[in-house]
Amino acid sequence: xxxxxxxxxxxxxxxxxxxxxxxxxxxxxxxxxxxxxxxxxxxxxxxxxxxxxxxxxxxxxxxxxxxxxxxxxxxxxxxxxxxxxxxxxxxxxx
Numbered sequence: 001x002x003x004x005x006x007x008x009x010x011x012x013x014x015x016x017x018x019x020x021x022x023x024x025x026x027x028x029x030x031x032x033x034x035x036x037x038x039x040x041x042x043x044x045x046x047x048x049x050x051x052x053x054x055x056x057x058x059x060x061x062x063x064x065x066x067x068x069x070x071x072x073x074x075x076x077x078x079x080x081x082x083x084x085x086x087x088x089x090x091x092x093x094x
Contacts, residue, residue: 006044014047016054 004010008028012021024043031039063070 006040006047008040011040011043011047014051015043016050020046 008025011024015021015024024046027039027043028036060070
């Protein structure tokens with residue numbers, strides 16, 4: 001796929017949700033001039049993340065359609081996440 005620069009229009013399309021697109025447009029329209037680039041960059045990152053997630057979902061669906069296990073090479077970090085969450089919770093309880 002050829003590189004296509006992010007624009008207000010392409011960000012709205014990538015968000016894939018009218019409510020999110022409306023929120024983006026609202027933030028862009030209300031941002032003072034010196035904050036426009038920051039607001040745009042924030043929503044560009046969100047749009048890129050959504051686009052990447054959609055692409056990954058398509059890849060997973062295609063792998064499953066071929067009878068493959070798309071999670072076979074994924075690391076299971078459930079236990080580590082639980083331990084970190086417990087550690088954080090115990091530090092925050094005082």
